[in-house]
Amino acid sequence: MIRSSNxxxxxxxxLLGxxxxxxxxxxxxLDTAEGFENISTRSVKKAPPLRGKVVxxxxxxxxxxxxxxxxxxASRLSADVVEFTKKSSSVSKGETLIDTARNLEAMxxxxxxxxxxxxxxARLLSRSIDACVVNAGDGFNEHPxxxxxxVYTIRKHRGSLDGLKIAIVGDISHSRVARSNIWAMTKLGAEVILVGxxxxxxxxxxxxxxxxxxDMDEVIEKVDVINMLRIQFERMGGNLFPTIREYARFFSLTVDRMARAxxxxxxxxPGPINRGVEIESEVADGNNSVILQQVSNGLAVRMAVLYLVNQAAANKAKGK
Amino acid sequence: MIRSSNxxxxxxxxLLGxxxxxxxxxxxxLDTAEGFENISTRSVKKAPPLRGKVVxxxxxxxxxxxxxxxxxxASRLSADVVEFTKKSSSVSKGETLIDTARNLEAMxxxxxxxxxxxxxxARLLSRSIDACVVNAGDGFNEHPxxxxxxVYTIRKHRGSLDGLKIAIVGDISHSRVARSNIWAMTKLGAEVILVGxxxxxxxxxxxxxxxxxxDMDEVIEKVDVINMLRIQFERMGGNLFPTIREYARFFSLTVDRMARAxxxxxxxxPGPINRGVEIESEVADGNNSVILQQVSNGLAVRMAVLYLVNQAAANKAKGK
Amino acid sequence: MIRSSNxxxxxxxxLLGxxxxxxxxxxxxLDTAEGFENISTRSVKKAPPLRGKVVxxxxxxxxxxxxxxxxxxASRLSADVVEFTKKSSSVSKGETLIDTARNLEAMxxxxxxxxxxxxxxARLLSRSIDACVVNAGDGFNEHPxxxxxxVYTIRKHRGSLDGLKIAIVGDISHSRVARSNIWAMTKLGAEVILVGxxxxxxxxxxxxxxxxxxDMDEVIEKVDVINMLRIQFERMGGNLFPTIREYARFFSLTVDRMARAxxxxxxxxPGPINRGVEIESEVADGNNSVILQQVSNGLAVRMAVLYLVNQAAANKAKGK
Structure with a gap:
């Protein structure tokens, strides 16, 4: 299943960033994720490598x-999953985070x-515990x-990112998705244009x-890939943002703009979509959209990440 | 385990309604559920048919x-279960529901x-996605x-519903339970009397x-089965309802009324019970009550439903 | 795995108290827990005894x-786990608790x-249902x-509790941990001193x-074990408590006090720690601290308890 020839x-x-x-x-x-993607199409969508492990x-x-x-x-890799959602936690107390994590690790x-x-x-945490840490989004930093x-989705469609022109559109400054995108896409050979x-x-x-x-209208004609960031309504109303209507007029991915692409x-x-705001429904559901494929591929990619970090931990434990 | 002779x-x-x-x-x-009921009595209460499936x-x-x-x-059929509770979701936006479901499906x-x-x-959703949809209650419509x-519980006690007189008592107009009951009971040959x-x-x-x-007092003497709906306190206080005391006097299933049944x-x-409101504790816990058996049978029935819809999906996928 | 020679x-x-x-x-x-502790160190941290059981x-x-x-x-013993958190439940209605439990049992x-x-x-519940009941904390009573x-953690370090002097420090009157500690420690031969x-x-x-x-300063010099209870901030402000600063001055486990121990x-x-309140960080993270070991041992002890009560239920069902 895994390309062992590599x-x-x-x-x-x-995996911090x-x-x-x-x-x-x-x-x-990405190669490892490809191996895992097939599991999704099998009748029994399970693989054993993390059996007995807890995520x-x-x-x-x-x-x-x-x-x-x-x-x-995690579940497809046969790991057990524990949910620990701490909505009202005081985010600022790094100490609380580390004590919480150390307790989980002790379990x-x-x-x-x-x-x-x-x-x-995530980086702070990785320095304080032995367990593997996977960053699922930290502030405005990264969402690897x-x-x-x-990039997995793009590579699947185009074979490679080399030489592709990719636009990332929207609120770049507050987007960890944009930040991780920039690193991944440029390292893999693409040219990134930020639009907003x-x-x-x-x-x-x-x-x-x-x-x-x-200028969205200038960019739309020349790019191979466009990644429309979600508008964070909770940030509207300050002086960063005009009205939604105005934003949409300049930066929304409309049917009209698609006609020139x-x-x-x-x-x-990256979802969830605000239909009619940053993207029109016809475009989100249209032939060029890979939005739901992104969601599907997320599973394979996360299986790969969980698998690889646990393998690395096992190898370290064996002193390899 | 499953009556394959059928x-x-x-x-x-x-399963929408x-x-x-x-x-x-x-x-x-119901026949399929009977086959699954035995699993509950085995020392290892697991069957493999949905292994690798996600509900x-x-x-x-x-x-x-x-x-x-x-x-x-789902768990007894070896499926994995994902909980997705969206308390504060805007129920009116059908689009949000479908986008949420499509994303889950993509996973x-x-x-x-x-x-x-x-x-x-549930019907709206079933038209928009490929995954199986089981209606677990939709508005005032159905709760199949x-x-x-x-009906499984009644059939188990009486062998058949044919010719049985069944009273459904309470707030019929707002009850999806009553509505699904009416269809199931009458199709299986029972006579249904609505009381309230x-x-x-x-x-x-x-x-x-x-x-x-x-007139509860007239009905109580002649029925074979009585299904006491739960009083929804959140609906009290409008002009639909008198006081609880008055409601109870006319429609509660009391020890006195049981003496004439x-x-x-x-x-x-259907639970949860408001003890002393629509039913007196002595009756709820008495010999005629099958309330906890209903809960137990719910497991077998839901196993049957989950099993059957997944079988149908698999057969469709194979083009049968 | 289990010491069957016993x-x-x-x-x-x-397990109520x-x-x-x-x-x-x-x-x-404790002996049974020892057997289970090894599972934590195996590459596949699973044992089969509760497969098909639901906790x-x-x-x-x-x-x-x-x-x-x-x-x-429960998961390490291969049981399925259901979460049922009822935050806003009316605690005073014993009947609601029992109806809830009977419904779960019916499932x-x-x-x-x-x-x-x-x-x-927990005791009330155990009288009303057939399922096993494990007390995970009931009011100010016990947290077995x-x-x-x-005591498992102490025994692991000292071989036995016989003759050990153990201080329990803090808000004893509202602590179910203290109460269960007193019974376990004294029965196993230790001498317990309450401090606060x-x-x-x-x-x-x-x-x-x-x-x-x-007098914490008098006690600290002569004890073998000290168990620092967590300060419940929600109880501060009444007339039971002075300020936190005053409390900490008299009863906190500080580096200074450790020097005389x-x-x-x-x-x-018992965690979670209020660093700098009942215990200084240097002490909580120091060489004498077994706080994270307690958390780890909790897993083995709870596996033992879940295993033993289910075994007893199975034996009773067989009429042994």
């Missing part, structure tokens, strides 16, 4: 979709999938498995390996 | 009891057990597995295959 | 830690792990598995097999 040896027992990974490492995760979904922010995806991925948990409001939380499933109003661009955008455009443009969205 | 072939990959089922189909579900409990309304019953039924979920506040939600466990104050009768009661009575009257209640 | 036969299908157990029974649980975590009070520990213990649940705000709730993991302000001592402390001290003092805490 000579590469995975060594990380944590994509910024620190090499192209070879990224490709190894905890430690979510300090709500995210039903990501939580369920990780849970199903024999093997992997912590962490969603946390503070950037760097989302970006992995994005100036107020929603990261302050240090010049340090990123990207170009920036404020390449015919094989790949349309992506 | 020549009938189940073809529905959704009982109104559209034939007597033969209803009996086939999601997608509950937009609270219902711990029904949710746990479906979860246990490889095989069956969606849906509880939703809007009548017709509750009615199936009711005129304000709580459905407006189009003349279109239903039932008779109506406003047939000695082998079967007393049912 | 001639003792466990007969209780409920430690007050009623004999020394022999307590030791049998429900019926928690009327929040306790993520205890709930997860029981869930993992074929084998063991109910009950956390409830009312002292005696917490005390079992405490007079306002936080139980009113009938003279009836308990303990001595009392109001025996060098091999065992430092315990």
């Amino acid at each position: 000579k590469f040896k995975w060594r990380h027992k944590h 994509l910024r620190e990974l090499t192209r070879e490492e990224l490709e190894f995760i 905890v979904n430690l979510f300090f922010e709500d995210s039903t979709r990501t939580r369920i995806s990780f849970g199903l991925a 024999g948990i093997d992997t912590i999938v962490l969603r946390h409001g503070a950037g760097g939380a 498995t989302q970006a992995l499933l994005d 109003p100036p107020t929603l661009m990261p302050s240090k955008v010049n340090d990123l390996p990207v170009t920036v455009s404020y 390449k015919s094989d443009l790949i349309v992506m969205h | 020549k009938f072939k189940w073809r529905h990959k959704h 009982l109104r559209e089922l034939t007597r033969e189909e209803l009996e086939f579900i 999601v409990n997608l509950f937009f309304e609270d219902s711990t009891r029904t949710r746990i019953s479906f979860g246990l039924a 490889g979920i095989d069956t969606i057990v849906l509880r939703h506040g809007a009548g017709g939600a 597995t509750q009615a199936l466990l009711d 104050p005129p304000t709580l009768m459905p407006s189009k009661v003349n279109d239903l295959p039932v008779t109506v009575s406003y 047939k000695s082998d009257l079967i007393v049912m209640h | 001639k003792f036969k466990w007969r209780h299908k409920h 430690l007050r009623e157990l004999t020394r022999e029974e307590l030791e049998f649980i 429900v975590n019926l928690f009327f009070e929040d306790s993520t830690r205890t709930r997860i520990s029981f869930g993992l213990a 074929g649940i084998d063991t109910i792990v009950l956390r409830h705000g009312a002292g005696g709730a 598995t917490q005390a079992l993991l405490d 302000p007079p306002t936080l001592m139980p009113s009938k402390v003279n009836d308990l097999p303990v001595t009392v001290s109001y 025996k060098s091999d003092l065992i430092v315990m805490h």
Whole structure:
């Protein structure tokens, strides 16, 4: 099932972000995910490698979709899953997070999938415990498995990301998805264009390996892939954002704009969609959309990640 | 375990309501449930048919009891269970429901057990996705597995429903349980009498295959089965309802009324009971009560339903 | 795996409290837990004895830690786990509790792990149902598995509790942990000293097999084990408690106090810790602390309890 011919040896027992990974490492995760994707099509969608292992979904922010995806991925690998949702936790107390995690670890948990409001939380945690840590989103920093499933989906359609032009559209400054996307896509050879109003661009955008455009209409004609970020309504109303209507007029992916795009443009969205806001329904459900494929591929990618970090931990334990 | 001698072939990959089922189909579900009931008495209460399948409990309304019953039924068939409770979801947005379900489906979920506040939600969903849909209660429309466990329980005691007189007592107009009961019981040959104050009768009661009575004392003497609906306190206080005390005086199943009933009257209640309101404790816990048997039988019936819809889906996939 | 040579036969299908157990029974649980502890170190952390059994975590009070520990213990024994958290339940209605439990039992649940705000709730429940009942904390009464993991941890370090001097420090009067500790520790041969302000001592402390001290500094020098109870902030502010600062000055386990303690003092805490309140961080994380070992041992102890009560139920069912 796993491409064992690949000579590469995975060594990380944590997945904290994509910024620190090499192209070879990224490709190894994607290759491993390919092996796992077939399980989804078998009549018994189970593989044994994590039997007896325990994965905890430690979510300090709500995210039903990501939580369920990780849970199903763990379950298909025959791991047991523990849900630990701490809605009202005081996010600022790093100490509480670490004490919570150490307790879970003392109960024999093997992997912590962490969603946390503070950037760097997953890294902090990885320094304090022996269990594997998988970052499921930390503040405005990274959301590595989302970006992995994005590049997996693109690679599946185009064979490779080399030379592709990819637009990421929306509130870039507050998006960990955008950040992980930038690292994964550029390392794999794509050219990334950030699109959005100036107020929603990261302050240090010049340090990123990207170009920036404020004009959706100019960009739409030349890109191979477009990733429409979700508008976070809770951030509206400040002075970063005009009205939704105005935002949609300039940056929404409409049927009209699609008419000027390449015919094989790949349309992506991390979900959940605000239909009629950042994307029109006809486009979200249209032929160019791979939005539901992204969700499906998320399962294979998360299986690969859970499998690889546990393998690395087992190898470290054996002193290899 | 399953009565394979039964020549009938189940073809529905959704269970949306009982109104559209034939007597033969209803009996086939009950026969299948009988086969599964024995699993509950084995030392290892597991059967393998849904191993590797995923059942999601997608509950937009609270219902711990029904949710746990479906979860246990799925688990006994070796399926994995995902809980997805969306308390504060905007029930009116059908689109949100469908997007949520499509995402779950993209994650490889095989069956969606849906509880939703809007009548017709399960049917709407079944038209939009490929996964199996089981209606676990939709608005004031139907609650098919509750009615199936009711008729299963009666059949177990009497062998058949043919010719039985069955009273359903309480707030009929707002009860999906009553509605599914009416279809199941009359199709299986019983005569149904609706009992309650005129304000709580459905407006189009003349279109239903039932008779109506406003007089509990007259009905109690002649029926073989009585199904006491739960009083929904949240509906009290409007002009539909007098006080609880007054309601209880006219429609409660009391020890006094039981004294005038047939000695082998079967007393049912969908639970949870309001002791001392619609039913007195002595009656709920008495010899005629089958209330806890209903709960037990619910497991077998839900196993049968989950099994059959998945079989139908597998057969459709094979092009049979 | 289980020490079968032990001639003792466990007969209780409920674990309600430690007050009623004999020394022999307590030791049998600990011996059984030892057998299960090894499972935690195996690559596949699973044992089959409860396969097909269902354990429900019926928690009327929040306790993520205890709930997860029981869930993992059940899961390692291959049981299925159902979560039933009823936050806003009216604790005073014993009837509601019993109806809830009877319904769960009717669904074929084998063991109910009950956390409830009312002292005696577990015992009340055990009289009303056939399923096994394990008390996971009832009001101010008992928390037997917490005390079992405490004595298990001490026994592991010292071989036996005979003759050990053990201080329990803090709000004794509201602590079910303290109460279960007192029974387990004294039955196993230890001498228990309760330490805290007079306002936080139980009113009938003279009836308990303990001595009392109001002076932490006197006690710290002579004890072998110290168990620091968690300060319940929600109880502060009444007239039982001075300020936290004052409490900490008199009763906190500080580095300074540790310097005057025996060098091999065992430092315990039931968790979660209020760092800097009842215990300083350096002490909680220091060499004398066994706090995380307690958490680990909790898993083995709860596996033993779940295993033994189910065995007793099976034996009773067979008429042995």
